[in-house]
Amino acid sequence: MRVAAAAAAVVVWAVLTSAAPTKRQSAGTDIDAVILQYALTLEHLENAFYKKALSEWDVEAFTDAGFSEKFYDDLKYVAHDEEGHVVYLEAGLAAAGAVPVAACQYSFPMTDPKSFVALAAVIEGVGVSAYLGAAPLVTSKAYLTAAGAILVTEALHQSQQRAAIGETPAANVFGTPLGFNAVYSIASAFITSCPASNMALPVMAYPALSVTSGMPTAPGARVNLVPQTMPTSPFSVTFVSGLDIVAVAPSSMEGGMIMAEVPMMVEGQSYAFLTRDNSGNLTDSNIVAGPVILEVTPRAPVFNLTIT
Numbered sequence: 001m002r003v004a005a006a007a008a009a010v011v012v013w014a015v016l017t018s019a020a021p022t023k024r025q026s027a028g029t030d031i032d033a034v035i036l037q038y039a040l041t042l043e044h045l046e047n048a049f050y051k052k053a054l055s056e057w058d059v060e061a062f063t064d065a066g067f068s069e070k071f072y073d074d075l076k077y078v079a080h081d082e083e084g085h086v087v088y089l090e091a092g093l094a095a096a097g098a099v100p101v102a103a104c105q106y107s108f109p110m111t112d113p114k115s116f117v118a119l120a121a122v123i124e125g126v127g128v129s130a131y132l133g134a135a136p137l138v139t140s141k142a143y144l145t146a147a148g149a150i151l152v153t154e155a156l157h158q159s160q161q162r163a164a165i166g167e168t169p170a171a172n173v174f175g176t177p178l179g180f181n182a183v184y185s186i187a188s189a190f191i192t193s194c195p196a197s198n199m200a201l202p203v204m205a206y207p208a209l210s211v212t213s214g215m216p217t218a219p220g221a222r223v224n225l226v227p228q229t230m231p232t233s234p235f236s237v238t239f240v241s242g243l244d245i246v247a248v249a250p251s252s253m254e255g256g257m258i259m260a261e262v263p264m265m266v267e268g269q270s271y272a273f274l275t276r277d278n279s280g281n282l283t284d285s286n287i288v289a290g291p292v293i294l295e296v297t298p299r300a301p302v303f304n305l306t307i308t
Contacts, residue, residue: 035137129175167295209292246280
């Protein structure tokens with residue numbers, strides 16, 4: 001079943017916060033200030049991520065891995081961007097009388113330039129999904145404009161990294177919004193601890209879902225999903241891609257593994273959940289597990305050359 005993903009969008013700038021909480025916490029009543037804190041926490045993570053990579057591998061390491069010197073130089077601009085986002089958000093929060101959250105401690109599963117760039121493409125994609133999902137909740141037009149300006153830059157970063165690893169830079173007609181807890185469920189894997197002085201953020205991690213079939217996959221192909229705990233009640237596999245939410249019945253279940261067919265409209269960096277029904281409803285009460293990140297090779301583009 002298909003529904004507009006925007007209907008499921010909730011506050012989501014969460015590649016962020018401490019990895020420990022699994023329950024929702026109170027974050028006050030000023031939603032714009034909370035969203036800016038989420039944005040800052042996301043930017044802290046990305047800032048640390050790029051600086052760690054550039055401190056560990058020099059241009060020779062990148063060229064030996066098959067990347068160009070130009071790509072390496074462009075990574076410096078990305079690192080500059082992420083630091084600039086941190087400085088901008090810290091200044092804005094301080095001017096509003098808020099105490100900006102500090103950077104956390106992180107663990108990134110990267111061992112060489114190739115694994116770094118592959119992870120960068122994913123992290124930037126999750127960041128884009130987070131900013132998109134939060135947009136409907138921002139009440140200040142000034143804040144919304146600032147967030148939109150950062151979102152554009154994050155999307156450019158994502159396209160740059162995707163192109164470098166042979167993925168289609170713009171694989172979907174639309175970006176993919178994700179809910180607050182969905183982003184946190186992905187992000188918590190990178191965060192080991194946060195300062196106790198940081199404000200509490202409203203987070204809740206869903207039960208884990210992983211994929212064992214190779215990536216990238218393709219529309220119409222089957223993926224093998226492994227939940228942390230196999231559902232005991234009927235469920236659907238719900239895919240989120242661009243502005244589509246598509247729920248399908250599992251193709252088969254065997255040995256703790258769930259097989260499902262990727263819907264034809266799923267393209268690019270997309271996400272899959274296990275849900276209690278096929279309504280496309282991605283509220284907390286309807287999500288059983290997930291999300292898991294899927295890379296889906298887009299179909300050949302089709303368009304009309306006639307200008308009307």
